[in-house]
Amino acid sequence: MKAPRFLYVRVASLVEALEVLAEYGDEASVLAGGQSLMPTLNMRLSSPKVLVDINRIDDLKGISLDGNMVRVGALSRHADVMTSPIVVEHLPLIAQAYPFVAHAAVRNRGTFGGSVALADPASEMPACVLALNATLVLDSKAGGRRNVAASDYFKGLYETERRDDELLIEARIPIKAAGEVSAFGELSRRHGDFALAGVAMHGTVANGVITGLRPVYFGSEDRPVLGVATAAAVEGKGATEETFAAVNVALGNDLDPLSNFHADAATRLQLARVLTKRALTSMVNGGGVV
Amino acid sequence: MTELKERHEITLTVNGETVTRTVEARQHLVDFLRNELQLTGSHLGCEHGVCGACTVRLDGEIVRGCLTLAVQADGAAVETIEGVTETGEIADLQETFVERNALQCGFCTPGMLLTAAELLNAGKPATRAEIRTHLSGNYCRCTGYHAIVDAIETTNNKRLGTK
Ligand SMILES: Cc1cc2nc3c(=O)[nH]c(=O)nc-3n(C[C@H](O)[C@H](O)[C@H](O)COP(=O)(O)OP(=O)(O)OC[C@H]3O[C@@H](n4cnc5c(N)ncnc54)[C@H](O)[C@@H]3O)c2cc1C
Ligand code: FES
Numbered sequence: 179m180k181a182p183r184f185l186y187v188r189v190a191s192l193v194e195a196l197e198v199l200a201e202y203g204d205e206a207s208v209l210a211g212g213q214s215l216m217p218t219l220n221m222r223l224s225s226p227k228v229l230v231d232i233n234r235i236d237d238l239k240g241i242s243l244d245g246n247m248v249r250v251g252a253l254s255r256h257a258d259v260m261t262s263p264i265v266v267e268h269l270p271l272i273a274q275a276y277p278f279v280a281h282a283a284v285r286n287r288g289t290f291g292g293s294v295a296l297a298d299p300a301s302e303m304p305a306c307v308l309a310l311n312a313t314l315v316l317d318s319k320a321g322g323r324r325n326v327a328a329s330d331y332f333k334g335l336y337e338t339e340r341r342d343d344e345l346l347i348e349a350r351i352p353i354k355a356a357g358e359v360s361a362f363g364e365l366s367r368r369h370g371d372f373a374l375a376g377v378a379m380h381g382t383v384a385n386g387v388i389t390g391l392r393p394v395y396f397g398s399e400d401r402p403v404l405g406v407a408t409a410a411a412v413e414g415k416g417a418t419e420e421t422f423a424a425v426n427v428a429l430g431n432d433l434d435p436l437s438n439f440h441a442d443a444a445t446r447l448q449l450a451r452v453l454t455k456r457a458l459t460s461m462v463n464g465g466g467v468v
Numbered sequence: 469m470t471e472l473k474e475r476h477e478i479t480l481t482v483n484g485e486t487v488t489r490t491v492e493a494r495q496h497l498v499d500f501l502r503n504e505l506q507l508t509g510s511h512l513g514c515e516h517g518v519c520g521a522c523t524v525r526l527d528g529e530i531v532r533g534c535l536t537l538a539v540q541a542d543g544a545a546v547e548t549i550e551g552v553t554e555t556g557e558i559a560d561l562q563e564t565f566v567e568r569n570a571l572q573c574g575f576c577t578p579g580m581l582l583t584a585a586e587l588l589n590a591g592k593p594a595t596r597a598e599i600r601t602h603l604s605g606n607y608c609r610c611t612g613y614h615a616i617v618d619a620i621e622t623t624n625n626k627r628l629g630t631k
């Protein structure tokens with residue numbers, strides 16, 4: 179179908195973008211890569227009055243190493259983040275997850291910030307920023323800049339801490355420290371489709387023992403979920419059958435998956451258990467995609 | 469900042485030629501190419517990003533033409549299947565598609581060719597699994613993909629001189 183009518187403005191700077199958002203608030207939609215927004219317009223699931231095209235704000239693009247964190251500008255394209263040497267070296271979890279995000283042509287256009295701003299519950303990047311304890315930077319004309327921890331950012335189905343007049347500017351993601359390991363696993367019907375179940379995990383491994391694990395589940399509920407009980411069950415343990423048994427119980431407490439026509443709750447919980455076992459096994463062997 | 473309005477004048481190059489038009493903001497790039505410029509090689513299957521029939525190049529990279537607004541292409545360089553056919557850039561691939569029966573109805577073919585061209589341009593060996601992954605965003609309802617993968621694999625190997 180065709181998109182409904184709207185007014186379009188292409189802003190040249192952050193200041194201009196914040197001006198327009200301050201004026202139009204919830205009547206405006208930010209247009210980043212358009213890879214999620216345009217389908218909803220074409221299907222007439224949304225009809226904003228104003229589209230604010232931020233694609234030419236160069237300040238919002240780019241990936242840089244800043245002390246012990248990596249700054250990923252909101253407008254960095256998926257394809258650029260995926261292949262960035264900084265990301266590959268310092269944020270292995272994100273490098274592991276990216277091949278699962280959509281398809282080549284969608285990654286050329288879609289943005290890291292758009293993914294995080296949208297907060298699709300089956301999406302990979304929201305889960306990764308939560309697993310890596312990232313800080314998200316928001317900006318507005320009225321309130322100025324503020325930092326929000328990823329753990330406070332995701333509120334519900336497509337609901338986040340971001341106000342309508344705010345723009346997501348960048349993510350600040352702690353780099354992998356010595357001894358830290360990541361693992362990522364996802365099950366979907368077709369490569370690049372949204373996950374039926376997925377886990378992104380990060381933690382410390384020494385002599386086969388895992389500590390400080392942050393396992394985040396996506397494609398499960400209305401937002402990415404940190405497996406608190408699962409982390410406790412793994413703390414100080416190795417990847418053994420005993421740990422897996424404890425994890426299977428813990429996951430039942432952590433997750434309450436949604437059922438839909440793609441998969442029901444019991445299937446999703448089972449898939450999460452399978453993925454967790456694989457991921458933990460991978461963690462003690464250096465991590466990677468499972 | 470452009471003016472905040474519904475109709476915008478845009479100037480872009482399409483297959484190397486400069487064009488200027490006034491477009492409605494809501495018009496996507498493929499409707500612009502098909503309806504304003506009569507370039508009907510770019511197809512519309514789903515119009516919501518899933519099938520890849522609308523694939524075009526924007527500033528050298530393949531994108532979904534149905535998820536890009538024409539107004540966003542202001543100042544950009546757009547290339548379509550007509551353009552890359554004319555330059556001969558993928559003549560070998562097109563030849564091999566015919567040889568291998570990699571198209572039946574042809575609806576997906578322009579998108580497939582442009583997507584495959586990106587892989588070929590990387591100039592690296594690619595396994596069949598890697599080719600399939602790269603094509604994962606393009607649907608074909610006729611061929612079952614096997615022949616398409618054959619054609620791309622053959623062309624890539626030929627270009628790399630490995631077969
Ligand atoms: C066929 C297909 C398959 C896909 N598969 C996957 C997948 O497997 N995994 C996955 O994660 N995604 C997938 N996607 C979605 C894709 O990753 C999108 O690029 C992403 O979800 C949104 O990023 P965008 O830049 O395209 O944002 P847009 O579509 O432009 O915007 C999305 C939303 O975020 C808002 N927004 C965007 N940027 C900002 C900002 N800086 N500040 C505030 N608000 C902002 C917009 O207003 C809009 O509401 C798929 C898309 C398609 C078409
Ligand atoms: S028409 Fe654009 S992806 Fe299907």
Ligand code: FES
Pocket residue numbers: 570571572573574575576577607608609610611
């Ligand atoms: S040849 Fe008919 S859809 Fe591919």
